[in-house]
Amino acid sequence: MENRVDASANRVSALTHRTVFFVSDQTGVTAETLGRSLLTQFDGYEFKLVTLPFVDSLDKVESAVAQINQTADRDGERPIVFGTLVQDELRPPFAESRGLFLDFFQTFVTPLETELQRQSTHISGRAHGMADAGRYDLRIEATNYALTYDDGSRTADYDKADVILVGVSRSGKTPTCLYLALTYGVFAANYPLSEDELEEGQLPACLQAHRGRLFGLTIEAERLQQIRKERRATGRYASPQQVRFELRAAEDMFRRLQIPFVDTTHYSVEEIASNILTQTGIERRVRP
Amino acid sequence: MENRVDASANRVSALTHRTVFFVSDQTGVTAETLGRSLLTQFDGYEFKLVTLPFVDSLDKVESAVAQINQTADRDGERPIVFGTLVQDELRPPFAESRGLFLDFFQTFVTPLETELQRQSTHISGRAHGMADAGRYDLRIEATNYALTYDDGSRTADYDKADVILVGVSRSGKTPTCLYLALTYGVFAANYPLSEDELEEGQLPACLQAHRGRLFGLTIEAERLQQIRKERRATGRYASPQQVRFELRAAEDMFRRLQIPFVDTTHYSVEEIASNILTQTGIERRVRP
Numbered sequence: 001m002e003n004r005v006d007a008s009a010n011r012v013s014a015l016t017h018r019t020v021f022f023v024s025d026q027t028g029v030t031a032e033t034l035g036r037s038l039l040t041q042f043d044g045y046e047f048k049l050v051t052l053p054f055v056d057s058l059d060k061v062e063s064a065v066a067q068i069n070q071t072a073d074r075d076g077e078r079p080i081v082f083g084t085l086v087q088d089e090l091r092p093p094f095a096e097s098r099g100l101f102l103d104f105f106q107t108f109v110t111p112l113e114t115e116l117q118r119q120s121t122h123i124s125g126r127a128h129g130m131a132d133a134g135r136y137d138l139r140i141e142a143t144n145y146a147l148t149y150d151d152g153s154r155t156a157d158y159d160k161a162d163v164i165l166v167g168v169s170r171s172g173k174t175p176t177c178l179y180l181a182l183t184y185g186v187f188a189a190n191y192p193l194s195e196d197e198l199e200e201g202q203l204p205a206c207l208q209a210h211r212g213r214l215f216g217l218t219i220e221a222e223r224l225q226q227i228r229k230e231r232r233a234t235g236r237y238a239s240p241q242q243v244r245f246e247l248r249a250a251e252d253m254f255r256r257l258q259i260p261f262v263d264t265t266h267y268s269v270e271e272i273a274s275n276i277l278t279q280t281g282i283e284r285r286v287r288p
Numbered sequence: 289m290e291n292r293v294d295a296s297a298n299r300v301s302a303l304t305h306r307t308v309f310f311v312s313d314q315t316g317v318t319a320e321t322l323g324r325s326l327l328t329q330f331d332g333y334e335f336k337l338v339t340l341p342f343v344d345s346l347d348k349v350e351s352a353v354a355q356i357n358q359t360a361d362r363d364g365e366r367p368i369v370f371g372t373l374v375q376d377e378l379r380p381p382f383a384e385s386r387g388l389f390l391d392f393f394q395t396f397v398t399p400l401e402t403e404l405q406r407q408s409t410h411i412s413g414r415a416h417g418m419a420d421a422g423r424y425d426l427r428i429e430a431t432n433y434a435l436t437y438d439d440g441s442r443t444a445d446y447d448k449a450d451v452i453l454v455g456v457s458r459s460g461k462t463p464t465c466l467y468l469a470l471t472y473g474v475f476a477a478n479y480p481l482s483e484d485e486l487e488e489g490q491l492p493a494c495l496q497a498h499r500g501r502l503f504g505l506t507i508e509a510e511r512l513q514q515i516r517k518e519r520r521a522t523g524r525y526a527s528p529q530q531v532r533f534e535l536r537a538a539e540d541m542f543r544r545l546q547i548p549f550v551d552t553t554h555y556s557v558e559e560i561a562s563n564i565l566t567q568t569g570i571e572r573r574v575r576p
Contacts, residue, residue, distance in 0.1 A: 018404070022575075027562040029471075032575045033321040037372065038396050041408035049575060053562040080403065084325065100403050102396050108326050115368065115388050116306070120329035136556050143463045150435075175431045178466050182557065183317075268424050269470065274315040274341040287310075287320045287337060288576075 015046040019071045019079040023064055023094065025086055028053035033288075034104055035082035047080075061090050065097045072098040086122055135185070135286045142181035142188075142285070149189030150174055155206035158189055162282050164210055165190040167217035168198075168246040169237075170227045172264040172272060176217070179269045184277070185285030198249035203257065215276055216254040216261030221247055223265050303334040307359045307367040311352055311382065313374055316341035321576075322392055323370035335368075349378050353385045360386040374410055423473070423574045430469035430476075430573070437477030438462055443494035446477060450570050452498055453478040455505035456486075456534040457525075458515045460552040460560060464505070467557045472565070473573030486537035491545065503564055504542040504549030509535055511553050 022031040028051045039047050052064050071079045081099040085091050094101045109120050148154055158164055165173040165188060173190035180186040197204055221244045228238035236242045254261040262275045310319040316339045327335055340352050359367045369387040373379050382389045397408050436442055446452055453461040453476060461478035468474040485492055509532045516526035524530045542549040550563045
C-alpha cells in the first residue's frame, strides 16, 4: 500500500482506497470530467478509476453492474459510480447495485424539463457524437489549422487566425493551440520569437500586420530552463543566461507593444486557454 | 430569428431562445461539458452560451449575477446557470439570482462527503489546475510525442507508443492521436499506409516489430473523397477509384493481420478515442 502525506492531517498516513466507476451510454467523457473534478476535493483517498463507455443495452448494463458488485465484495467498500446514462431503462439497475450511484443526468434533466416546459429527447450519443457534424468538422479544421501554422512553420496568410500565440521556445504555445482547436474550434497559430527578433525588440513583418491577433505566453526562467534541459541537456539553449535574456526581452516586447500575455508557469493547458479567451473575448465556436 | 426543423414536432418552426451561463471559479470546462451534454437533450431551443470562468471572489460573483439578471430582463426568460463553484460563499448569490441555478458541485459533494466520511477541501482550482503537476507534464509529453510521431514522420523507436494508428491518408489519425494525448496522456503515434504498402498488402518493417500496438482507422469512401477534395480538388488523390482501392486494401490488411480497427465515418474524435481504449484495454494515464 502506498504512503503519502495526507494534507488534511498533515502527517504521513496510509491512503484509503476506493474504486470509482464512470459509466455512460456514450463516451464517458462527461462523467469523467465532472467526477474527477469532484474527487479532487477529497484528500487522503487513493481512487482507482475505471471508465465503462458505450453501456447502451440492458446486457451491457448487467455486465457493468456485475463488475461493480464484484468490486464491492473485493474492496469491502461501496464503489462510487458516476453515471451519465441518457436512456431511462438503463439507470435503475445501477441505483439498485451495491455502488453509490450518482446520476449526473437525471438529477438535472428533471429541473430542466420543468424550466423549458418540454420533455428531453432521451436519445443517447448526442453530446460527443456526430449528431452535430458541423461541430466535428470545425474542430478538425481548427486542429489542422493549428498544425499547419505551428511553430512559425507558415507565416503567410494569418487572416483566418482567431489568435496568434507568440513567445520564446517551450513556453507552452503548441499544446495551447491544439487544445483551443480540439475543445473550442478556435483557430490558433503560433510563432516562436527568434533571437534576432528578441534582440532588436521588433516583431517580424508577418506579425506586424496582425498586431490585434497577438497574444503572448511567458514562463518563469527556472521552469523554462528545466523544460529545455530535458530536451537538449547541453549548450546555450537551456543555459540560465540565455533563458533569462529571452524571457526578459519577450516580456519587454509584450509590454511595449501592448500585447496581452499570461505567465504559464503555474497554469494547466485548460487555464491558459480560458485566460486567453477571457482576455481577448474570442468566441468559442464549439464547447467541450 | 432563425428557423430550422424542429425534430420533435417534425415541422419547421421558430426556435425558442434561451441564454445559458457556465459559471466557475476555475476554468469552466467541467460546467461546459456537463451543461452542453444536458442541453443536447432539448430540441426546439436555440441556446446562447456564455462562459464566465475564474469567478473566484465576491466582487466577480456580484458582476456575474448582475449580468445574469440583466439577461433575464432582456430575454424576458430565466437564464439557465450551470455552476461549478467550489468555494461555499460564492454559491448563494447565484441561488438568489434571477436565473435557474443548477449547482453541479454542491449537489454531489454532499453525498460524497457522507460516503467518504470526510469533509471536502473546498479549495478551488484543483481539477484543471496545476495542483497535479505530474498530470500536466504527462499530457504535454504525450502531446509532444504525438507531434513527433505524427504521419510517419518518425518510425524508429516506437517502444514508447501505447498505440500506433494506421490507415489511409485523412482517415482521422492525427486528431485522434492529439485528443488521446491531451485528454488521457496516452502516447499515440500514427502511420499513413503508402500506396506500395497497400498494393503489396505488407506492413513496413518498422511496424512489423510492433504488431501488438497497431490499431486501424477506416472511413466510408464517399466521406473520404469529400474530405480529400477539400484538400486537393484535382488529381488521383480524391478520385473515387483511388479512394475505394486504398480503403479496400487497408481493410483487407487489417482483417488478414488481425489488426483491430474502427470505421470513423459516423464517429466524433471522443468516440473514436473511447473505442480505441475500450478495444485495446490501454490504461488512461490521466482523465479530462
